[in-house]
C-alpha cells in the first residue's frame with residue numbers, strides 16, 4: 500500500500516522535479532533521471548491504486564457493477580485527502596458518488612475526478628466555494644437537496660467551470676440540478692450562466708412564496724430545460740412568461756402550491772407532455788379557468804385537490820392528446836360536466852375526444868358519470884372505486900354497461916365500486932346491482948324496460964335451450980338458466996322494494 504502511494508506521489512511530482520533539476524548541476528540531472536526511472540519502474544509495476552482493496556471500499560459501499568461509491572452516513576465529513584488520492588489514482592472511476600447524511604456544512608473546490616453523478620443531499624450545507632465543481636467537468640447530475648442553502652449561497656460563480664486561456668468554460672455536461680428542500684426564496688438572475696445546458700431543475704420545497712423577476716429571468720433562460728419541479732414553493736401563481744424560454748419543457752410538476760386558478764403561464768408551455776398539479780386549492784375548472792390548448796399534453800394529474808368540486812364544460816377540451824387523466828382523491832369533486840373533455844372542432848354533428856387510455860376517478864365524491872364524457876369507454880382502464888355512486892336510473896350507463904366492462908377487463912377495479920344511494924342499496928357493489936338488473940328507489944322506467952328486454956330474451960332462450968341438445972350448447976344453457984333464475988327468484992334484501 501505504502502509503495503503504491505509513494506509511486507503515485509512521485510509521478511505526480513515528476514514534472515516539477517524535472518523542471519527544477521534541469522537548471523541545476525549534472526548531479527542534479529542524474530538524480531532527476533534516477534527519480535524518473537524509479538517512478539517509471541514503480542509505475543510499470545503498480546500503475547494504479549486497486550480501488551477494490553482500498554480502505555475506502557472498506558469504509559464505504561463500493562458497487563462496481565453500477566460504478567457507485569456510496570459513503571452516505573459513513574464519513575461525517577468530506578473525503579480526506581488520502582481518500583481522494585485513492586479515487587484519483589484508482590484503477591477505476593466511480594461514475595456515481597454519494598455523500599449523503601454526512602453533516603457536511605460547506606463545499607470547497609473539489610479535486611479533478613470524472614464523476615458523473617454527485618449526491619450531496621441530506622447534509623447541512625450552507626456555503627459553496629466559487630468554482631467548487633470546476634474540476635468535475637464530466638458531471639451531469641448534482642443533488643444538493645435537503646441542505647440549508649439560501650439565495651445568498653447560490654451565486655452564479657458557484658457553478659463556474661474550468662478556466663481555459665482567458666475565459667471560464669461552462670460546465671457543459673451538467674444536465675440535472677436538484678436544489679429541493681433548502682431555504683431558497685429567490686434565484687440569482689444569472690445563476691445558471693455556467694450551466695446553460697440544464698435539462699432538469701428541481702426547486703421543490705423552498706419558501707419562495709413568489710417567483711420574483713430575478714427567479715423568472717433565471718428559469719426562463721434555461722432553453723434546454725425538459726423537467727421543472729416547482730412543487731411546494733408556497734406560490735399563488737406563476738409569472739405569465741416564465742415558461743416562454745424553456746420551449747422544450749416536457750414535464751412540469753407544480754404540486755402543493757397555492758394556485759386558486761390555473762396559472763396563465765401554461766399557455767406558453769406548448770410542448771408540455773406531462774403536468775402535475777396535485778394539492779392546489781383550485782375550486783372549479785370552468786369559464787375562464789380552463790386549460791389552454793396544450794396539444795402535446797399526454798398526462799395530467801390533479802389529485803388531492805382539497806377544494807376542487809367541479810370540472811366544467813370545456814375544462815379539458817383543449818387537451819386533445821391526453822392519454823392519461825388522474826383525478827383521484829379529490830374528496831369534494833362532485834361534478835364532471837359531460838362536455839369537460841370533448842371539443843367541437845368541425846362545428847358539425849361530431850365532437851372530438853382525446854385518445855384516453857387511463858382515467859382515475861377513484862376516491863372522489865362522484866355520484867353519476869355522464870355517458871357523453873368519453874366516447875371510447877371500451878378503450879379505457881377506468882378506476883371508479885370509492886365514490887358514493889347513485890344506483891338509480893341517473894346512472895344507467897355505469898350500471899348497465901360500464902361496470903360489466905370493467906369487471907371483464909380489470910375485475911379488481913370493479914370490486915369497490917359501490918352504491919351510496921338509494922339508501923336500500925348502500926354499500927352494495929354496482930356490479931351486483933348490474934347483475935340483478937335492478938335499481939331500486941326510482942320510478943326507473945328505463946330499468947323496467949331493460950328488465951323486460953332481458954326477460955323477453957331470456958325466456959325464449961331458456962325454452963330454446965331446453966329443446967336443444969344439452970351437449971351441444973351446454974355452456975350457454977347453464978349460463979342462461981343461472982342468470983334468469985337469479986333475476987327472477989333469487990331475491991335478497993336489496994330488492995325488497997321491487998314492487999310489481
Ligand SMILES: *[C@@H]1O[C@H](CO)[C@@H](O)[C@H](O)[C@H]1NC(C)=O
Pocket residue numbers: 572573574575576600601602
Ligand atoms: C451527524 O451529526 C449527528 C448529530 O451530531 C450525529 O448523530 C451523526 O452520527 C452524524 N453523522 C455522521 C455520519 O457522522
Ligand SMILES: *[C@@H]1O[C@H](CO)[C@@H](O)[C@H](O)[C@H]1NC(C)=O
Pocket residue numbers: 608609610611633634661662
Ligand atoms: C482544481 O481546479 C483548480 C482550479 O482550476 C486547480 O487549481 C486545482 O489544481 C484543481 N485540482 C485538482 C486536484 O485537479
Ligand SMILES: *[C@@H]1O[C@H](CO)[C@@H](O)[C@H](O)[C@H]1NC(C)=O
Pocket residue numbers: 794795797820
Ligand atoms: C400527440 O401525441 C403523439 C405521441 O403520443 C404525437 O406524435 C403527436 O404529434 C401529438 N399530437 C399533437 C397534435 O401534438
Ligand SMILES: *[C@@H]1O[C@H](CO)[C@@H](O)[C@H](O)[C@H]1NC(C)=O
Pocket residue numbers: 830831832833864866
Ligand atoms: C358530496 O356531494 C354531495 C352532493 O352529491 C354533497 O351533499 C356532499 O356534501 C359532498 N361531500 C363532500 C365531502 O363534499
Ligand SMILES: *[C@@H]1O[C@H](CO)[C@@H](O)[C@H](O)[C@H]1NC(C)=O
Pocket residue numbers: 843845846847848849850
Ligand atoms: C358544434 O357547433 C356547431 C356550431 O356552433 C353546432 O351547430 C353543432 O351542433 C355542434 N356540435 C355538437 C355535437 O354539439
Ligand SMILES: *[C@@H]1O[C@H](CO)[C@@H](O)[C@H](O)[C@H]1NC(C)=O
Pocket residue numbers: 906907910930931934
Ligand atoms: C366478473 O367477470 C368474470 C369474468 O370475467 C365473471 O366470472 C364474474 O362472475 C364477474 N363477476 C360478477 C360479480 O359479475
